Every structure is written in structure tokens, then in C-alpha cells.
Amino acid sequence: MKILVVDDDAEFCSAASMMLELLGHEALTANSLKQAITYIDAHKYNTSPIDHILLDFMLPDGSGLHLLDALQGIAQKPRVTLVTGHPSVKQMVLNLTDDNVNYMLKPITKDGLEAALLIPKRSRPQGGDKASSAKGGVKRYFGCLVGESRVMHELYTMIERVGTTSANVLLMGESGAGKEVVANAIHQAAKTSGQLVATNCGALTNDLISSELFGHEKGAFTGAVSAKAGVFEQAKEGTLFLDEVTEMPIEHQPTLLRALETNSIVRVGGVKQIPINCRVVSATNRTETELAEKQVLREDIYFRLAVFPIKVPALRERRDDIALLARLFLDQLNEQNGTQRLMNDQQLSRLEQYDWPGNVRELKHTIHRAFIMVDPASQLITLPDDFSSPFSKKSSSATNHAVTAGNTIESVEKELILVTLKELKGDKPQAAKMLGISLKTLYNRINKYSDLSEFSDAP
Amino acid sequence: MDDTQYISTHELKNTIHDFRNTLNRVSMQAELAKMMLNQGLPAEKAIEAIDKAIAGCQKCSEQLNDFSLGGPQK
DSSP states (O other): OEEEEEOSOHHHHHHHHHHHHHTTOEEEEESSHHHHHHHHHHHHTOSSOOOEEEEESEETTEEHHHHHHHTTTOTTOOEEEEEESOTTHHHHHHHOOOTTEEEEESSOOHHHHHHHHOOOOOOOOOOOOSEEEOGGGOOEETTTBOOOSHHHHHHHHHHHHHHTSOOOEEEEOOTTSOHHHHHHHHHHHHTOSSOEEEEEGGGOOTTTHHHHHHEEOTTSSTTOOSOEEOHHHHTTTSEEEEETGGGSOGGGHHHHHHHHHHTEEOOBTOOOOEEOOOEEEEEESSOHHHHHHHOOSOHHHHHHHOSEEEEOOOGGGGGGGHHHHHHHHHHHHHHHHTOOOBOOHHHHHHHHHSOOTTHHHHHHHHHHHHHHTOBTTTTBOOOOSOOOOHHHHHHHHHSSOOOOTTOOHHHHHHHHHHHHHHHTTTOHHHHHHHHTSOHHHHHHHHHHOGGGGGGOOOO | OOGGGGSOHHHHHHHHHHHHHHHHHHHHHHHHHHHHHHTTOOHHHHHHHHHHHHHHHHHHHHHHHHHHTTSOOO
């Protein structure tokens, strides 16, 4: 388990994290509320989220209870153990309706720590059928993927096919498109006995990367107080998900290649060859062109990892799913908060017209923000006037379609129609909808501008 | 007037909180040393933890001494 220890007493944090590591867990420490919230935010959408928090009541910048508020709305909410010297806290915890919270009285003992960390195992969805569940009327493919668009059905077919093999998969797609969810779907489709183990190669420092991937022996380096299995070993007979694989320093890639070629690893500081037996699903948000031009991934590694490459579609390539996803996120928020907030067709239409450069993640955040800004009288969520974020501005300026002074209205109109049609792969009804004009007007413009003749239906 | 009446309830709570924290440190370091030895870690690591436990006992003794004299000595 990944456990966050939050206490302003540095010695307590150090001792608690050592005890946790000796019990086989991974420990992080935070000395203030602010630092703890930063950690939680950073791990919120991580494929390896924080599982448990040991929380002190009195922190220099607020009460530990504020952290419980900050955890609301997190899909995989960590369990919390309030650590206190006051027996009176017991009643307070009993008064909390949240089953996710328990308490531990000081002084802390090994047995007390183990008891506090006992959590019921999350049950894994059974079966690898495409339509494995339909909670709330929304069909979840492989227990986790949502979407009924054509591109998503193509993706489901690929997952189903590759799931029955042991081929390594490279997922390519923009940030926020749901690569980690697809990795989970592949794992579900594989019906293996092992578990899905995820690590973010971009978040590992040069010093830690070998230890994280291959594990280490006791005493291998300063701080290696006990032997630790790496992610390759942990994913035995399961799936290893290497997120942001292209961010791994190039000098470490030969070691990874060797592990993939020989199907065995050697722990840092060890000599014994340990056999590995897992499928590697890796992910990158870089395009194929970037992979080739920027040389962020060695060619030999690419061919080992990308036996079966899969492109995860951006949200704008599956606009038909936007309404479905928006309703799903709103339903989830209503369920979590015991509310009945609503969204009207006009709002859904606005959501469908936006480009979502941050993809599903951005849509989810937008719905959450709109949920908070509810109109109290009508219980209708309030969407912002402008969806754009600093990243969407960056994204749009990165394209070569910026309007500059000196352009005629005609040339801008032509360019806009061209870009829209290209983006939608020539889907004219959809393009007309996005441009806010009738289909007839769109045909008139295509006929008017010779540059758009490739989209003309005329022979 | 009894000496203890000079200590307000608030101060007393703070003092008890400080005692508890020190005792917790001692207890945790002792537990840590035990775990290290049980798992066959180098003795130096366990000794380090035991030294911290001893330091905690000394700190606790100082706190008790201060308390008996009516508060921390400047």
C-alpha cells in the first residue's frame, strides 16, 4: 500500500514511515496540511494513488479534519486513520458517518499500526466481457470504459483481441484521454491471476528508477533498510503499466530492454536472476512523429513495447460520448453528495461543441466546477461562460490557424470551415453543427471556395 | 493556595500533550528497534533507534522535572 503520514513532528514521520516500510508498505510524509493536500492532488489521477493516510489532528496550518474535506470527490478515496493521544477522539470518529475513517491512539505499536491499516480488499470485476456492467444505465466496457461512439467500439474490439494474447501494448494518446483506464481494461480482458501494477516513469528520479522497476536487496544503498520487490516482480502473472514511458531517462532504457528480452531481472545490489512473467502495457502522450524525431525512446525498446500499439482517441474525436460522460460525471457527483442537481440540453450542447484539449479529465473537472456553482433555486448546474484553460489557449495557439490582422473575413471563414471538416474527417452534418450553420449553408460555402473542393460531393 | 492551582487547565492540557508526544516517540523507537532486529537488519540501525528512545526518556525526565517546578525553566 502507498501510505501518506501527515504530522508536523518530523521524528514521528520518520519513525512511522520506517515502521511502514518494514511492514512492506510505501510511505510518503507531509509536515503540514498544505503539503498533504499537494500530495493528494498530485496522486488523485495517478495510476498508483495513495491508499491510506495516517493523519495528525493538530497541524501547523489547520486541523486534520480539513484534509478529510479535501478528500471528498476523489474516486478512489484513501482510508484515513486519525492518530491522536486523546482517547476522546474515539467518540468523534464514531460520530463521523464516513466508514473510511478510523483512529489510532498513541503510543503507536506495530500491532496497532497493522490493525489500523487493515482494509477490505477491493473486489475486482469478474469476467472480461465487453459489457461487464451497466450501473445507472451507463454501460461499462471491461468494467471501466464508458463510450458508445464508433471509435470507442473499435477500441473495445482491439482490447478484446489483444487481451487474449500476452503481447506488450503501447498506448498513445493525449493527456487526460484515459490511457490508464484502457490499461485497466486490457488487464480485465486478459483474465490473468496476477494484479495490475502501475508506475509512472516520468515521476521517478534517476536514483530510484532501477529500484522501482527491478527492486533492491537489503543494504544495496543508503536507506535500503529492507529488501524490496520491484514492479516487475509485483506484477507476476498480471499486468505492468508503465505510464509516461517516454519520459524515462534514455540511459536507463537498455536495462529495461534487457529485462524485456530475457524475461528476467536482477534486483539492485543483487546477483540472482529473477524470472518475470507479466504483460507490459506502456503509455505515452507523445505522437509517433515525436517519438521518431525527438528520440525519447530507443528504437529497440519501441519495438519491444509496441508489439500492439493502440491509439486512445481524444475526446474531440468521440464527440458523441461527451453528453454520456457529462451525465455520468454529474450522476456520480449527485450520488456522492446526496443531491439531485440537473443539466439541461442547452448545456449539453455547449459541452459537445467545445474541443476539450484536456480531454475526459478536463470535462470531468468542468462538470465538478459547474456542480459546485449550482443555481440554488433551480438546482441547475452552472457552466462557465468560457471553458478555455491556459492549456487550451496554448493548444490553439500551437496550431497554425490563428487569426491575424490583415486577413479578410472570407479567408478566415474558409480556413475555419477547412479546419473543422478536417478535424471531423469530412463529417458535414457534424461540422455544420459545430460551426453553428445549417447543412445547406455549409454546402454553399464548400461550393463557393475552391480550396474546399476536396469536401465537395460533386464528381 | 495550593501550588497546582497556579497551572491553568489549558496549560495542563498542553503539558499532558507534550508528555504524550515524548512517550510516543520512546515507544515508537523501541518498537522500531524490535522490528529491525526481528527482520535481521544491521544492529547499528537498531542501536540508532534505541539511542533515540533513550534520548526520549531523558527528555521526558526533563519535562517531569520542569513540571514539578511549576513550568519550563528559562
